[in-house]
Amino acid sequence: xxxxxxxxxxxxxxxxxxxxxxxxxxxxxxxxxxxxxxxxxxxxxxxxxxxxxxxxxxxxxxxxxxxxxxxxxxxxxxxxxxxxxxxxxxxxxxxxxxxxxxxxxxxxxxxxxxxxxxxxxxxxxxxxxxxxxxxxxxxxxxxxxxxxxxxxxxxx
Numbered sequence: 001x002x003x004x005x006x007x008x009x010x011x012x013x014x015x016x017x018x019x020x021x022x023x024x025x026x027x028x029x030x031x032x033x034x035x036x037x038x039x040x041x042x043x044x045x046x047x048x049x050x051x052x053x054x055x056x057x058x059x060x061x062x063x064x065x066x067x068x069x070x071x072x073x074x075x076x077x078x079x080x081x082x083x084x085x086x087x088x089x090x091x092x093x094x095x096x097x098x099x100x101x102x103x104x105x106x107x108x109x110x111x112x113x114x115x116x117x118x119x120x121x122x123x124x125x126x127x128x129x130x131x132x133x134x135x136x137x138x139x140x141x142x143x144x145x146x147x148x149x150x151x152x153x154x155x156x
Contacts (some may be wrong), residue, residue: 001133002103002147005123005140014071014117016064019125022139023113023132024065030078033085033108037091041069052091057081072120075100077111078117085110100124101155103148 003077007020020027035053040046055063058081061143075095079085090108098118099105106126115131116124124147128135139142 001130002114003125003133003136003140004147004150005068005125005143005145006121013079014120015067016069016071016076016115019115019123020065022135026129026132026141027078027113028058029081030032030058030112031081031083032058032064033077033079033090033111035073035075035090037073037074038094039069039074040072041067041126043067043069045069053093055085055087070120071115071117074118075107075115076115077106077108078113079108079110080112083110091099101147103126103151 033053034047037047039047045064046056047064065144073095075093083091085108093107094134095116095118097107099107101124104126106114107116108130109135111126112128114126116126118124125144126147127136
């Protein structure tokens with residue numbers, strides 16, 4: 001239930017609106033954590049470069065989702081609403097953590113979905129819910145490669 005995307009037919013594969021499109025309706029009741037971010041946006045959205053991390057409710061995150069924002073780098077996680085979080089740990093997380101490349105290793109343990117954007121080159125998508133994972137894979141088809149197979153082939 002872990003996928004990586006490096007080449008797609010979408011505008012750019014770190015556009016959250018495209019990455020989350022097949023599962024968006026299933027994620028309406030979650031809060032969102034965004035950390036270790038680098039992004040480009042021409043729109044006013046509830047994230048900036050003045051903070052190390054963001055905890056957004058579903059309405060705030062929808063502003064990011066609906067925008068034409070490219071997440072170049074970062075960790076984006078859906079967590080159940082009102083989840084107790086250790087913000088000190090979250091503020092120090094890095095998409096460069098070696099666990100980002102390990103199947104079923106979530107950088108934010110409470111995540112139901114975790115998206116890791118790596119320098120606009122790769123997007124890793126991890127799921128704890130099999131139905132969400134299946135919807136994601138069905139939407140992206142061959143473009144979504146199993147993370148384990150990818151790492152075995154390219155990362156030793």
